[in-house]
Amino acid sequence: CISQDIDHILETQSALAVDLGGTNLRVAIVGMRGKIVKKYTQPNPKTFEARMQLMLKMCVDATRDAVSLNCRILGVGVSTGGRVNPQEGVVLHSTKLIQEWSSVDLRTPLSDALHLPVWVDNDGNCAALAEKKFGHGKGVENFVTVITGTGIGGGIIQNNELIHGTTFCAAELGHIIVSLEGPECSCGSRGCIEAYASGNALQREAKRLHDEDLLKVEGLNIKQAEPITAIHLINAARLGNNSADAVLNKACTALGMGIVNILHIVNPTLVILSGVLASYYHAPVQRIISERALQSAQNIKVLTSELEEPALLGAASMVLDYTTRRLL
Amino acid sequence: CISQDIDHILETQSALAVDLGGTNLRVAIVGMRGKIVKKYTQPNPKTFEARMQLMLKMCVDATRDAVSLNCRILGVGVSTGGRVNPQEGVVLHSTKLIQEWSSVDLRTPLSDALHLPVWVDNDGNCAALAEKKFGHGKGVENFVTVITGTGIGGGIIQNNELIHGTTFCAAELGHIIVSLEGPECSCGSRGCIEAYASGNALQREAKRLHDEDLLKVEGLNIKQAEPITAIHLINAARLGNNSADAVLNKACTALGMGIVNILHIVNPTLVILSGVLASYYHAPVQRIISERALQSAQNIKVLTSELEEPALLGAASMVLDYTTRRLL
Numbered sequence: 001c002i003s004q005d006i007d008h009i010l011e012t013q014s015a016l017a018v019d020l021g022g023t024n025l026r027v028a029i030v031g032m033r034g035k036i037v038k039k040y041t042q043p044n045p046k047t048f049e050a051r052m053q054l055m056l057k058m059c060v061d062a063t064r065d066a067v068s069l070n071c072r073i074l075g076v077g078v079s080t081g082g083r084v085n086p087q088e089g090v091v092l093h094s095t096k097l098i099q100e101w102s103s104v105d106l107r108t109p110l111s112d113a114l115h116l117p118v119w120v121d122n123d124g125n126c127a128a129l130a131e132k133k134f135g136h137g138k139g140v141e142n143f144v145t146v147i148t149g150t151g152i153g154g155g156i157i158q159n160n161e162l163i164h165g166t167t168f169c170a171a172e173l174g175h176i177i178v179s180l181e182g183p184e185c186s187c188g189s190r191g192c193i194e195a196y197a198s199g200n201a202l203q204r205e206a207k208r209l210h211d212e213d214l215l216k217v218e219g220l221n222i223k224q225a226e227p228i229t230a231i232h233l234i235n236a237a238r239l240g241n242n243s244a245d246a247v248l249n250k251a252c253t254a255l256g257m258g259i260v261n262i263l264h265i266v267n268p269t270l271v272i273l274s275g276v277l278a279s280y281y282h283a284p285v286q287r288i289i290s291e292r293a294l295q296s297a298q299n300i301k302v303l304t305s306e307l308e309e310p311a312l313l314g315a316a317s318m319v320l321d322y323t324t325r326r327l328l
Numbered sequence: 329c330i331s332q333d334i335d336h337i338l339e340t341q342s343a344l345a346v347d348l349g350g351t352n353l354r355v356a357i358v359g360m361r362g363k364i365v366k367k368y369t370q371p372n373p374k375t376f377e378a379r380m381q382l383m384l385k386m387c388v389d390a391t392r393d394a395v396s397l398n399c400r401i402l403g404v405g406v407s408t409g410g411r412v413n414p415q416e417g418v419v420l421h422s423t424k425l426i427q428e429w430s431s432v433d434l435r436t437p438l439s440d441a442l443h444l445p446v447w448v449d450n451d452g453n454c455a456a457l458a459e460k461k462f463g464h465g466k467g468v469e470n471f472v473t474v475i476t477g478t479g480i481g482g483g484i485i486q487n488n489e490l491i492h493g494t495t496f497c498a499a500e501l502g503h504i505i506v507s508l509e510g511p512e513c514s515c516g517s518r519g520c521i522e523a524y525a526s527g528n529a530l531q532r533e534a535k536r537l538h539d540e541d542l543l544k545v546e547g548l549n550i551k552q553a554e555p556i557t558a559i560h561l562i563n564a565a566r567l568g569n570n571s572a573d574a575v576l577n578k579a580c581t582a583l584g585m586g587i588v589n590i591l592h593i594v595n596p597t598l599v600i601l602s603g604v605l606a607s608y609y610h611a612p613v614q615r616i617i618s619e620r621a622l623q624s625a626q627n628i629k630v631l632t633s634e635l636e637e638p639a640l641l642g643a644a645s646m647v648l649d650y651t652t653r654r655l656l
């Protein structure tokens with residue numbers, strides 16, 4: 001029976017997904033329907049050679065495991081921090097979080113080692129692809145994913161395709177500027193939403209308040225050696241600390257205005273908030289849109305991502321989508 | 329000879345272009361190569377009925393003239409202020425500059441009166457189409473037009489097509505926000521680039537300085553009854569007035585940062601500045617891009633439009649492009 005055959009093919013066909021992040025290097029075997037069959041995690045090495053070597057070894061090991069797991073690996077998808085030329089499979093320019101990661105051809109060594117086709121894109125774009133295939137973006141022609149984690153990134157789907165831009169820096173959503181002056185950003189500019197609302201920015205402000213002895217509030221206990229993070233800031237504000245509240249208010253306003261700018265430029269159907277701070281920012285972003293967006297852009301839906309592994313799933317989707325297109 | 333026949337067809341085939349602006353209602357017969365064969369201008373009436381009546385009359389007169397001018401009118405293209413649903417040919421929402429201009433079906437009455445196909449889009453999008461067919465945008469897959477006139481508008485070409493957006497408010501470039509606070513905007517928000525850098529914004533600041541007796545500078549003569557405009561502000565700054573210079577500096581920074589935001593969202597190949605203030609803003613915008621954009625977005629070309637009639641040419645191009653596609 002043909003439909004059973006196709007079902008069986010769909011069950012076994014899988015992708016190897018690689019996620020090169022600031023902290024970890026991860027590899028996963030991902031099934032056609034988005035199931036993560038097996039996942040491997042290692043600290044991301046600090047040097048180019050060690051990183052390439054580890055990535056190749058993890059991939060070779062995973063493809064070996066795939067055989068015994070009855071998974072047929074169709075190709076490799078890589079999600080990485082930094083700016084990527086996906087046509088060439090090359091990382092053009094790294095973020096500061098991943099050292100020695102500029103002008104790196106990932107396709108050639110991976111396809112030489114594994115004899116498989118290789119796709120590469122940046123983490124923000126992969127997160128958008130993951131939403132498109134497995135998340136809130138399913139069936140949505142035009143949407144934007146905004147990821148608020150350590151930094152701020154994102155991806156834009158327009159007419160069912162990613163916008164990469166002429167120099168592959170479209171959807172650099174963290175560097176939308178919302179203030180003529182504003183705090184310094186890691187990119188060298190000032191007033192970017194990443195400098196207001198990213199996990200790093202909130203941590204910077206939390207440390208500043210702590211140093212100035214302004215993070216105190218009844219109910220908040222910070223141990224002597226404990227590193228100060230964004231969570232302390234959020235907790236302090238919830239417990240009634242006005243300084244913390246003011247910092248977070250500004251972060252929410254900045255992020256919301258950045259998203260309003262996205263609405264007024266590409267006018268998507270849907271904005272998906274992703275990353276560790278997504279649920280915290282959800283309500284404030286909706287409020288800022290209702291206050292600051294054009295009337296015609298105010299009914300844009302804002303949702304929080306429900307995907308647990310957007311980078312890995314997006315990396316896998318580059319492989320799986322290509323294969324599905326060939327099958328059909 | 330076939331090629332002579334095609335040449336002849338191309339010579340005579342023309343579009344009727346309509347431009348509904350804040351001040352004037354204009355109609356033109358436009359040839360296949362962008363030549364404006366004849367142009368008609370009237371003040372744009374303040375009421376819906378008078379405006380529709382005048383528009384239809386001007387179009388009927390023009391089609392009659394076209395016969396004697398040996399122009400074969402293929403269709404009608406309308407450029408209008410406000411938000412437009414181009415699929416339906418309906419003005420959804422007017423700007424304040426054109427009164428009684430919401431939920432207006434332009435296609436039905438025009439096609440009933442003229443028995444011709446009708447296309448409608450907003451002025452910013454028409455300006456982008458004009459650049460695509462006749463201006464700096466020829467052959468460029470991804471570019472953005474930013475129009476700095478009384479207000480600020482624009483259009484975005486992505487993969488050779490306009491981005492209209494889900495609720496037809498993509499490329500509302502005037503309402504990109506670049507300041508958490510900032511001056512009030514006509515849209516009800518604050519800190520939009522239109523509130524800093526449009527002709528209206530500069531006029532507002534010029535009047536304020538004049539009222540505070542701060543617009544004076546040696547060499548600048550303002551007659552008693554003369555209306556104060558952006559030109560006075562620009563001239564005062566050139567003659568060394570520091571207050572005027574500070575206002576203009578802020579306007580340039582705001583506009584430049586708005587354009588940086590466009591670069592970081594859609595990353596076009598080219599930005600075309602259009603409108604009366606385009607050449608004034610050209611150099612400052614390039615400077616702000618080099619100061620505030622990501623390195624990978626800094627080599628984006630910025631050009632000043634050379635088209636004299638972007639709205640009319642864009643309106644015409646909707647007709648001419650459709651016809652060319654059918655011919656080829």
Ligand SMILES: [Ca+2]
Nearest residue numbers: 124125154171
């Ligand atoms: Ca991105």
Ligand SMILES: [Ca+2]
Nearest residue numbers: 452453482499
């Ligand atoms: Ca527009």
Ligand SMILES: [Zn+2]
Nearest residue numbers: 175185187192
């Ligand atoms: Zn930045």
Ligand SMILES: [Zn+2]
Nearest residue numbers: 503513515520
């Ligand atoms: Zn505005």
